[in-house]
Amino acid sequence: MIQIFKSLEELNENAATIFLTAAQKAIEEKGRFTAVLTGGSSPAGLYKLLASETYKSKIDWSKVYIFWGDERWVPLDNELSNAKMSFETFLSHVPIPKNNIFPMYRDGISATDFAVEYEKSIRNILGDEGQFDLILLGMGDDGHTASLFPGEAVLHEKTKWVDAYWLAPQNMHRITLTAPLINKAAKIIVIAFGEKKAPALKEVAEGDYNPEKYPMQLIKPVSGQLLFLVDTKAAGTMS
Numbered sequence: 001m002i003q004i005f006k007s008l009e010e011l012n013e014n015a016a017t018i019f020l021t022a023a024q025k026a027i028e029e030k031g032r033f034t035a036v037l038t039g040g041s042s043p044a045g046l047y048k049l050l051a052s053e054t055y056k057s058k059i060d061w062s063k064v065y066i067f068w069g070d071e072r073w074v075p076l077d078n079e080l081s082n083a084k085m086s087f088e089t090f091l092s093h094v095p096i097p098k099n100n101i102f103p104m105y106r107d108g109i110s111a112t113d114f115a116v117e118y119e120k121s122i123r124n125i126l127g128d129e130g131q132f133d134l135i136l137l138g139m140g141d142d143g144h145t146a147s148l149f150p151g152e153a154v155l156h157e158k159t160k161w162v163d164a165y166w167l168a169p170q171n172m173h174r175i176t177l178t179a180p181l182i183n184k185a186a187k188i189i190v191i192a193f194g195e196k197k198a199p200a201l202k203e204v205a206e207g208d209y210n211p212e213k214y215p216m217q218l219i220k221p222v223s224g225q226l227l228f229l230v231d232t233k234a235a236g237t238m239s
């Protein structure tokens with residue numbers, strides 16, 4: 001389902017309400033809320049809203065668990081780090097217990113070995129079912145999501161929950177949740193705005209099924225809900 005908003009402010013308010021509602025429901029029903037954050041620049045407005053008094057006071061943060069959907073394999077103080085952006089705009093401003101936050105990076109270990117560790121961390125919290133309550137995703141101008149990039153072998157991963165690889169076009173290692181794990185989620189929200197997203201979004205939503213070129217198309221929840229929150233610029237000429 002795609003919801004189109006006239007302004008980024010309205011889009012972020014809706015995204016924050018979805019996050020808040022999902023958190024309150026999960027905490028009420030299960031005593032905890034497990035969420036996956038996206039990197040990139042798109043979620044910054046949402047993260048700042050969640051850290052604002054309006055929303056911050058409405059969630060029992062002591063029962064929230066935070067993972068990431070993907071990471072650039074760089075130290076946590078590196079400007080490219082998705083975790084750094086998330087802490088600066090959001091996590092440093094809400095009282096989530098440190099042990100409930102799982103940055104997708106550690107010094108002194110390879111990305112490949114850490115991917116195995118990260119999967120164990122997820123299993124410890126979610127169990128073998130592996131269902132997150134909420135996963136936030138962005139979408140690249142090329143139709144990638146998380147670190148599921150066009151033409152990469154990770155698009156065909158069927159069993160691993162977390163994988164890492166050398167992303168040659170960006171000259172860096174990436175670590176990412178795989179499509180099979182993402183698709184187990186109860187709710188997946190994709191945030192995409194701006195006219196640069198329009199060509200890929202149209203292909204993803206209305207084009208032929210071609211996930212090798214548009215990996216966003218791999219995201220099809222097994223039993224959960226997938227919701228695209230986009231602005232009119234990203235919706236472009238979609239019918």
Ligand code: 6PG
Nearest residue numbers: 039040041042138139140145146
């Ligand atoms: C990353 C992100 C990535 C991001 C898209 C969109 O590590 O880059 O996780 O998947 O969501 O590239 O990026 P923007 O939000 O900056 O457009």
